[in-house]
Amino acid sequence: MIQRIFVALLVLATVFAGVPAPVAAADHAEQCTFPMTVTDATGTEVTISEDPERVVTTNPSAAQTMWEIGAKAEVVGVSQYAMYLDGASEKANVSGSGGLNVEAVIGLEPDLVLVPNSSYTAEPDRVRQLRDAGLSVVVFETGNSLDDVVNKTERIGTMTGNCEAGETRADEMRTSIENMERALEDAERPVGLNSFFGYTSGANTFISDVMVTGGLRNGAAEANLTGFAQINDEAVVKMNPEYIVIPSHAPHPSSPAYNSTTAVKEGNVIVVEANKLQQPAPRAIEASEAIMKAVHPDAYERYLELENESAATATEEPQTATETTATDAPETTATSEQTTETSAPGFGAVVSLVALAGAALLARRA
Known part of the structure; x- marks a missing residue:
């Protein structure tokens, strides 16, 4: 324990x-x-x-x-x-x-x-x-x-x-990320809840963004939970998530509160490899893909099509460059924006x- x-x-x-x-x-x-x-x-x-x-x-x-x-x-x-x-x-x-x-x-x-x-x-x-x-x-x-x-x-x-x-x-x-957003443009987003060992991912967490990018609404964020926070049974019942997202090393939530949710009743518990869901690293994109595939299978297929189109375009770009005449202005690469990132806020209560x-x-x- x-x-x-x-x-x-x-x-x-x-x-x-x-x-x-x-x-x-x-x-x-x-x-x-x-x-x-x-x-x-x-x-x-x-x-x-x-x-x-x-x-x-x-x-x-x-x-x-x-x-x-x-x-x-x-x-x-x-x-x-x-x-x-x-x-x-x-x-x-x-x-x-x-x-x-x-x-x-x-x-x-x-x-x-x-x-x-x-x-x-x-x-x-x-x-x-x-x-x-x-x-x-x-x-x-x-x-x-x-x-x-x-x-x-x-x-x-x-x-x-x-x-x-x-x-x-x-x-x-x-x-x-852009292709997922395009594929989900007209999709209705159900309420999702990230659950692991009695905790959840609220607003201002990259896991929340992983869920939203994959086509869910983050119920914890909508319930005004911020950062990584404990979630009680009352909040779970009130939220009644349609999907529950858990990392692969965590047990399926099985308390009476969770069992009463639409997610558990309909078997909508999405297990995502922990190394993708819980590490702020490139493979987090794959966590969003796994969520989209489970929640929006049609949009996921459209996403794969867009990914293939993007890959084909990227392959063709060098050939296009060789066809540029000497009088054409050189194409410039936009500078990557350096964002200001701050630490996620802590819990409101004192942690033991x-x-x-x-x-x-x-x-x-x-």
Whole structure:
């Protein structure tokens, strides 16, 4: 039971961020030019002297991003919870029994250490130790939307010298989001509820955006719940969700309150792989796709058609460029907008010391 509570607190850890500023990547025109100086989520200016060849990721969301931009060969260290990634078992494990293993990270002599905000929130002293050892450590802000995840993907590409790959993956994600929106233009959105171990994802969470992008209304957000919050039986009954979305490691909710809902009565419980639903990384797009497929199968088929059309267009673009005459003005690429992302608000009530301890212990799993 304690283990389940700790797992639930994995996602909750992100609401205790308490850091002021987002990572500010180098200007678009100077991407992948080193040395590069960025300002991270702690307000610290971090200089990356040269194109990093050895990167350590302290949480699976950062590791997943490196994998998704084709840069896993540059990763020399990962957390134990990133072992689901293909080839991750061949990397050094930088997790210790009590959290991040500082000595292991320093011993890998990394050029860059990527630290998701949940890791920093849980273990700020260990991040400080890494910086005191002379390592370049970049802490990322908490992402509250899929757009935040997209922007972070692009920035990681920039800071690791993988600009083109980061931009390409980010553009693919943006296109997929746009195609889902197009496919769902005329769809009626039923009420959905994300449920895991007695908690839910309210407004200002990227999981809420995953659900909405997939064609649901987030009942928790409409009930004025913000961040990752506990939800009681009374709220569940009143909301009466038509669909319930759960991560793959969580049990199906089966209390009398949940059993009374339309979702449970009609078998509309959508199980999504936890590594896609609960990690603010590129594969979160696949969580939205899974929800759309279950809730709006016709729109999902239309979405696949749009994705194929987008892929075909992307393939044809280089051929179009070669046909441009010398008198044509060169096509310019729009600069990616650097959004200001803030930490998700915490709970209104004081969280117990036990919950805080659990969050600190398992925040590194996000």
